[in-house]
Amino acid sequence: MLNDRKEIIVIGAGVVGLTTAIRVQETGKYNVTIISETFPTDPRTIRYTSHWAGAHHVSHANGDARIKALDKETFETMWQDSEPDGRGTVAGLFFRHTHTEFRGDGIDPSPWLDYMPNFCAVSEHDLIPGSTAGYTFNTVTLNTPAYLNWLLVRFLSGGGTTKRSNLQHISQVLDTTTNPAAVIACPGIGARFLGGIEDKDIYPLRGQTVVLRAPWIKNGRTLSGADGSFVFMMPRCTGDVVVGGKKVPDDWQVSPSRTPRPAERTSILTDVLAFCPEIAPPSVRAMREPTVKDLEALIVDEGCGLRPARKGGIRLEVSSLERSEGKNIPVVYNYGHSGMGFQTSWGSASVALGLLEGAIDGVGDGELSK
Numbered sequence: 001m002l003n004d005r006k007e008i009i010v011i012g013a014g015v016v017g018l019t020t021a022i023r024v025q026e027t028g029k030y031n032v033t034i035i036s037e038t039f040p041t042d043p044r045t046i047r048y049t050s051h052w053a054g055a056h057h058v059s060h061a062n063g064d065a066r067i068k069a070l071d072k073e074t075f076e077t078m079w080q081d082s083e084p085d086g087r088g089t090v091a092g093l094f095f096r097h098t099h100t101e102f103r104g105d106g107i108d109p110s111p112w113l114d115y116m117p118n119f120c121a122v123s124e125h126d127l128i129p130g131s132t133a134g135y136t137f138n139t140v141t142l143n144t145p146a147y148l149n150w151l152l153v154r155f156l157s158g159g160g161t162t163k164r165s166n167l168q169h170i171s172q173v174l175d176t177t178t179n180p181a182a183v184i185a186c187p188g189i190g191a192r193f194l195g196g197i198e199d200k201d202i203y204p205l206r207g208q209t210v211v212l213r214a215p216w217i218k219n220g221r222t223l224s225g226a227d228g229s230f231v232f233m234m235p236r237c238t239g240d241v242v243v244g245g246k247k248v249p250d251d252w253q254v255s256p257s258r259t260p261r262p263a264e265r266t267s268i269l270t271d272v273l274a275f276c277p278e279i280a281p282p283s284v285r286a287m288r289e290p291t292v293k294d295l296e297a298l299i300v301d302e303g304c305g306l307r308p309a310r311k312g313g314i315r316l317e318v319s320s321l322e323r324s325e326g327k328n329i330p331v332v333y334n335y336g337h338s339g340m341g342f343q344t345s346w347g348s349a350s351v352a353l354g355l356l357e358g359a360i361d362g363v364g365d366g367e368l369s370k
């Protein structure tokens, strides 16, 4: 009975808000409404990070057991969704491939990547310039814009509701829905400004990407350099390849045009050509040494986004919001996913669901006392 279901509000329609809303909805116990300023079908904006991700699943849990668990659950979900004849692959969302993580920084990622299919070390002979070790395994890359739309459609076809609103304070959700049992806040970088949260530990980690038309590239690659540099190459099922490498803390990209920076585009293409010359067209490589100009001819898109980084890591916690005098409802926080929002999404959504149910069960009809 639809009317017996509790009303849950999710703030935010990025990958974190969408996957959380779906996890909650698929219990069959709740009516879920997403309230958000921006949705996947809107034009891309610097205020919505999810549009700018590559996105691949290559864990950088760095010894953090909590992140490893979130990554692992998400990988298992994506691996299942990307079965060769699965719904996600048929819809052009996933690309399964071999990824090689090259390291020049002396860090051994085996402890947090060892569950990936066919995980093994690269022989010394196959190392690339700038690397001292390498690890290869199977993983998945998402066709990000299509994947976000797919999540939204899945939520709507499951009976979900969406409302567009640019909230100034989380308490404003109480004006839009009668008697919600709980709120789940997934505002990404917006957590820094949204009243009732205003989390000053949130800061941007700016990234810039270039999308190249290079259907001959079938495998992914990353290089973490000794100097802290980071270069990545992610092939999508469309034949496009997302390349990039910038991670600039506290850079809000406030230039008037809000466009990618040309100097960074050149630097990305230079780095990518150095670590994977095969990205240049085979016809060019057959005749001469490829140059950055050869890659510029392949550009189909580019962009920059603000990863919602957070001192202290992802916030998965519960507190409360006053609904009326003396009566509170639970607020679950799920934000601060930095450069791993896609690859931790389903795991984070499960934790958020557990917090939600614990809070609701703890207060009978969904109310908390102060």
Ligand SMILES: Cc1cc2nc3c(=O)[nH]c(=O)nc-3n(C[C@H](O)[C@H](O)[C@H](O)COP(=O)(O)OP(=O)(O)OC[C@H]3O[C@@H](n4cnc5c(N)ncnc54)[C@H](O)[C@@H]3O)c2cc1C
Binding pocket: 011, 012, 013, 014, 015, 016, 017, 035, 036, 037, 038, 039, 047, 048, 049, 050, 051, 052, 053, 054, 055, 056, 057, 165, 166, 167, 168, 186, 187, 188, 189, 190, 191, 194, 206, 207, 208, 209, 244, 304, 305, 306, 307, 308, 335, 336, 337, 338, 339, 340, 341, 342, 343, 344
């Ligand atoms: C260049 C680049 C490459 C990346 N590559 C990868 C990758 O390969 N793998 C990976 O896992 N991750 C990757 N990421 C990181 C990933 O994109 C983010 O972690 C993820 O998108 C964060 O999602 P989110 O839902 O938390 O935030 P967002 O996508 O920003 O969504 C936030 C939502 O909250 C809403 N909102 C915020 N404030 C308010 C308000 N006041 N009122 C109403 N609504 C509000 C917004 O409108 C939006 O809908 C990459 C990021 C960048 C920039």
